Amino acid sequence: MSVIILVMTPFVLWPNCIAVGYIGRKNYVTSAEEKKNLLETDRQLIILLNSYAMELQDRINVLRGIAKQFKKPLEEARGREEEYLLNPLNRLALLRQMHEDWEPVKKFMRQPVGQAQIESIVSMHKELPMQEDLNEANHAMFRIIQAYGLEPKDVARGLVDGVQYRGILSASNCYAMGMFSFKAGNYQVAAKWLSVAKDLLEEQPRKYHEVIGVTNMDITLLLARSLVAGGNLSIALDVLMEDSMLRETGKALSLHFIRTSPRPTINVEPWESAGTFNDLCRSASRGQSNETKPTRLHCRYNTTTSPFLQLAPLRVEELSLDPFIMLYHNVLSNSEIETLEQMSGPFLERSKVFLGDNGTERIAPSRSADGVWLPHLETKPDGLKLLSRIERRIGDITGLNMRTGGKMQFLKYGFGGHFVPHHDYFDSRTGFSEMAGDRIATVLFYLNNVEHGGATAFPKINLAVPTQKGSALFWHNLDGETYDYDKRTFHGACPLISGVNNDPLDLRVGSDVPFARCASSSQS
Numbered sequence: 001m002s003v004i005i006l007v008m009t010p011f012v013l014w015p016n017c018i019a020v021g022y023i024g025r026k027n028y029v030t031s032a033e034e035k036k037n038l039l040e041t042d043r044q045l046i047i048l049l050n051s052y053a054m055e056l057q058d059r060i061n062v063l064r065g066i067a068k069q070f071k072k073p074l075e076e077a078r079g080r081e082e083e084y085l086l087n088p089l090n091r092l093a094l095l096r097q098m099h100e101d102w103e104p105v106k107k108f109m110r111q112p113v114g115q116a117q118i119e120s121i122v123s124m125h126k127e128l129p130m131q132e133d134l135n136e137a138n139h140a141m142f143r144i145i146q147a148y149g150l151e152p153k154d155v156a157r158g159l160v161d162g163v164q165y166r167g168i169l170s171a172s173n174c175y176a177m178g179m180f181s182f183k184a185g186n187y188q189v190a191a192k193w194l195s196v197a198k199d200l201l202e203e204q205p206r207k208y209h210e211v212i213g214v215t216n217m218d219i220t221l222l223l224a225r226s227l228v229a230g231g232n233l234s235i236a237l238d239v240l241m242e243d244s245m246l247r248e249t250g251k252a253l254s255l256h257f258i259r260t261s262p263r264p265t266i267n268v269e270p271w272e273s274a275g276t277f278n279d280l281c282r283s284a285s286r287g288q289s290n291e292t293k294p295t296r297l298h299c300r301y302n303t304t305t306s307p308f309l310q311l312a313p314l315r316v317e318e319l320s321l322d323p324f325i326m327l328y329h330n331v332l333s334n335s336e337i338e339t340l341e342q343m344s345g346p347f348l349e350r351s352k353v354f355l356g357d358n359g360t361e362r363i364a365p366s367r368s369a370d371g372v373w374l375p376h377l378e379t380k381p382d383g384l385k386l387l388s389r390i391e392r393r394i395g396d397i398t399g400l401n402m403r404t405g406g407k408m409q410f411l412k413y414g415f416g417g418h419f420v421p422h423h424d425y426f427d428s429r430t431g432f433s434e435m436a437g438d439r440i441a442t443v444l445f446y447l448n449n450v451e452h453g454g455a456t457a458f459p460k461i462n463l464a465v466p467t468q469k470g471s472a473l474f475w476h477n478l479d480g481e482t483y484d485y486d487k488r489t490f491h492g493a494c495p496l497i498s499g500v501n502n503d504p505l506d507l508r509v510g511s512d513v514p515f516a517r518c519a520s521s522s523q524s
Contacts, residue, residue: 027350028129029136031370032414041124048121052114059113066105070097135266138180140368140416142268143495144453145189147281147418152177152192156200160497161285163452171200172214178222185264187230194223217245221253228257276459277421281494284455284464314397320461323488325475328397332470336386337447340374343383344410347372351411367419371411394443397474413454413496421459421492425477425485440483444473453497460488 028034073093077084084090129137144150148161156169169177178193198219220243227236233254240250298318317327332340351371375387387408395402424442444456450467457464465473477489 027370028133029140029368029414031348032412035414038129041127045121045124048117052117055114055117063105063109070101073097134176135180136368137416138177139266139268140495141177142180142184142186142189143416143418144497146186147278147495148285148453148497149278149282152189153196156193156196161282161452163498165498169196169200171197171204171219172212174200175214175219175222178219178226180266182222182226182229182262183264183266184268185262185266186268187226187262190226191223191230191232194219194226198223217243220246224253225257225262228254229262233258276462277457277492277494280457280459280462280464281453281455284457284466284494285453285497319463319465320475323461323475323486325458325463325473325489326397327465327468328472328474329468330470331393331397331472332390332445332447334470336390337470339383339386340410340447343379343386344372344374347376347378348410348412351409368417369411369413369419371409374408374410390445394472397472398441398443400441413493415497416495417454417493418495419493421457421490423477423485423487423490425489438478438483440478440480441474441476442489446471446473450496451498453494455494456491457494458489458491460490464494 028038073084073090077090085094141155144160145152145155150161152174154160156174158165158168174193174197178190178197181187181190181193197214198216201214201216201219220239224236224239227233227239236257237250237254240246240253243250246253299315314331315329317329319325319327348370349372351367351369375384379387390408391402394400424439426438446467446469448467449469455464455466456473475489476486478485
């Protein structure tokens with residue numbers, strides 16, 4: 001599962017354009033298909049590793065058998081060597097063995113083992129995740145930890161935001177998270193991850209970690225350095241003095257860490273540290289959703305924004321009147337959602353962030369999702385008809401002229417998928433914006449429900465909107481009369497913990513009522 005949404009941003013004037021996708025390497029971070037392929041690759045590598053181990057074991061069994069045969073005469077001669085060597089048969093056997101048998105044994109030992117498996121592993125290694133992929137995966141977990149206020153020791157044991165998941169993190173995983181947090185400059189979180197890694201290392205086989213290169217010394221040194229950087233010098237010194245290999249140099253290392261203050265090498269967004277946005281994400285999460293109650297809730301049927309709605313009114317939830325933010329229920333049917341997913345899935349690419357100052361797009365850590373603009377070049381006639389119907393429906397909902405509505409964007413958020421708080425308008429005076437105009441409103445369709453996380457949060461008006469399949473979130477980015485920017489529409493997508501968030505058509509909406517939901521389908 002993931003968060004899937006459909007986004008459309010009607011403009012005052014706006015030309016159609018298709019984003020250039022994420023090209024160059026496989027997208028293991030946000031692509032569900034690539035992650036499934038990676039799981040299969042892992043299975044294949046394990047099969048090769050076991051096959052290699054079996055060949056090694058066969059070689060070991062042969063060598064042990066030879067050693068056993070070679071050892072028999074020695075056992076017979078033990079304690080009576082002189083008598084044993086007086087026997088002419090024994091002398092001949094000893095000389096022949098020492099001259100002839102050891103040469104083929106040497107050749108046998110020098111023969112390569114498992115060359116086919118090694119070559120296959122080397123070939124497959126080219127397709128494995130790169131350091132950039134690992135950094136993004138670590139960043140996703142870091143983002144979830146920060147947004148939902150989680151403790152590394154709980155997460156390592158599978159307890160995430162009040163929900164117990166199957167599986168645990170290894171010492172290596174926790175060490176990687178500690179290293180990422182350290183490079184991001186969050187030394188307190190780094191120390192927590194590394195403390196967990198140190199405890200887990202004692203519970204897991206030592207030989208395993210010696211092979212993969214994660215040692216107790218690695219963890220201890222980075223933990224001490226994190227503690228020093230976080231101002232906990234005495235604790236850092238205790239950690240060093242407790243390690244038998246570092247005890248003699250503990251004080252010198254502490255002084256070295258003090259004199260060489262680390263500098264962050266990984267940039268994180270400011271919102272990933274603290275603030276109202278994180279508070280809203282926590283209030284909207286699965287584990288804490290009962291802690292906040294709406295202060296106002298008004299549901300009604302909209303029959304006024306278009307003549308069509310007089311015949312088929314839509315149920316609307318007034319989340320905020322100022323700024324104007326509405327949540328429409330049951331706008332898309334299950335069959336329409338299924339069609340949207342089918343026509344979008346094969347064309348999903350890493351989404352980019354639009355730069356209003358020059359009209360270009362780029363991949364940025366501020367947004368992690370896969371997306372595609374609709375319609376694309378291979379959209380079939382039935383798909384075009386569906387998009388046309390949805391566009392008319394948006395016109396009915398918003399009362400806006402859709403002739404300058406632009407394309408729709410299908411977005412799919414996976415684990416840790418997010419969009420940092422932002423405005424949908426450009427707020428820039430450039431030649432591009434003067435020509436193209438600005439985004440007057442946003443409509444966001446939720447195409448599925450989400451298991452955990454993924455809400456849309458508006459920190460300036462204290463509103464969090466959980467995903468609701470088939471619903472449409474609508475708000476104005478600009479004042480309808482003056483076209484002044486409404487800065488209160490500042491909003492973002494909370495990091496997804498579990499599931500998939502599909503956001504096929506996007507118009508973002510905000511309100512001052514957390515968890516505003518219609519309790520029934522009747523008019524209220």
